[in-house]
Amino acid sequence: MESPGHADPDRFTRALDWNLLRTFMVVVQEGGITSAASRLYLTQPAVSQALKRLEQNLGRQLIERGGGRFQVTKAGERIYREVVEIYGNISRFDLLMQDVSDEISGHVRMLMISRVQTALLDDALQSFHQRHPLVTFRVDVQSAVEVHQGLLQKTGAIGICLMREPMPGLDSEILARQTYRLYCGASHRFFRQGAMTVRDLRQENFVSFVSDQIDGMLSPLAVFRAKEGFAGRVIGASSNLDEVRRMIVCGLGIGPLPEHIAAPDVAAGRLWPLPPEEGVAPVDIHVAWNPSARLLPAEQAFLDHLLGRIRDVPASKRRPR
Known part of the structure; x- marks a missing residue:
């Protein structure tokens, strides 16, 4: 076989197929073509052809086979170790992305009664802004009735208001007991x-x-x-x-x-x-929202963030600042 060292590196990279590497890894792990084909849900000829193509691309024999013999070569052992490392890194992609969120941007409109003083709201705004600095806010101060009407008419995404009893068409959570x-x-x-x-x-x-x-x-x-x-x-x-x-x-x-x-x-x-x-x-202060409203990503993200902060605190301890 021709050594890849004399070939164009870019051409070699483009020609190399991860599926071939994965097939080779499974063949080594299973100790044979037949077992590897069963694990990969492929036919034996398909596995044999994939192994042959990989050897041709690399210019090295990776496995000595034939006549009942199956032996990984030194080149095959080296490639196998690298492939296992690559496969392990790829399998961690999901875990690596769990702590990375897509940058959220957009606008959040809140309807709020005057003089709402609670650390829960302040802390939620601060931590959300630190996490998503591109999101902008507009806060309109209104009467409680106007807040309710605005939410029902879907002119605002989130309301901070008084609510003496559950209101049809709105969901709510106690923000502060006063x-x-x-x-x-x-x-x-x-x-x-x-x-x-x-x-x-x-x-x-x-x-x-x-x-x-x-x-x-x-x-x-x-x-x-x-x-x-x-x-x-x-x-x-x-x-x-x-x-x-x-x-x-x-x-x-x-x-x-x-x-x-x-x-x-x-x-x-x-x-x-x-x-x-x-x-x-x-007379408690509530966070209210219209469950039938289609919130923008920034609005939904802030509502979820605020509710998460609130629900971490027992209702009896949700006191004004």
């Missing part, structure tokens, strides 16, 4: 007063959210006021948390705020917590 409590501003006559009860508040004017109605998103607040016999007028209302907070701080009336939102104002002397001490109502 409690609303009543407060008054520094100019209010109840500021810094102790030993008060809910009974003392019943005639006070009230500031609240637009959705603080029996059929609204914050209906637990309306239920509380009705149950306790609150008779004061609703002086101010808004769908924006910051504006409700502003009216309470300015003394228009007493009103509800999430405890974690009001905490800095209480510490600074701008707000004063009122009874009941356990709060008025728990």
Whole structure:
């Protein structure tokens, strides 16, 4: 046989077929053509022809055979060791790719209520951006009702919103458990007063959210006021948390705020917590999405990433920052 050393290297590389190398490896491992043919689901002539072609391409005899003799030559042993190494590397391709993800790019639109303060969302955004820096985000701050409508109409991929009960057409997961409590501003006559009860508040004017109605998103607040016999007028209302907070701080009336939102104002002397001490109502913040919407790869990747972070934390520990 002619040595390949005198041939064009590029021509030799192009002519070499991995299937021939694999067939040779199996022939050596099985110790014969017949067993190799059975393992490869090929006919004996096909295996013999493949071995012959490989020897012709390499210019070396790899196996001495004939008359019941089967002996791997020195050249065959060397080639066999290399082929086993190559085969081992190829078989690891899947494992090598498990830690490598295709670079995701695209845009994610989120619909969100105001003043969402939770480390789960912040950490998910940070880690996702580090992993997929090409993805861009748009966050639209809306009322909870607008978030629900946007998800149902598929104008947004992911919603961060209040949800008092499961909503038809949407799936959701609790992002943060929060409690609303009543407060008054520094100019209010109840500021810094102790030993008060809910009974003392019943005639006070009230500031609240637009959705603080029996059929609204914050209906637990309306239920509380009705149950306790609150008779004061609703002086101010808004769908924006910051504006409700502003009216309470300015003394228009007493009103509800999430405890974690009001905490800095209480510490600074701008707000004063009122009874009941356990709060008025728990109203959780949810991550919501429309399961019938066809999300873009970036949207689906971020939703999966966020839900994965959330579900690693027990619901009882999903507290606002």
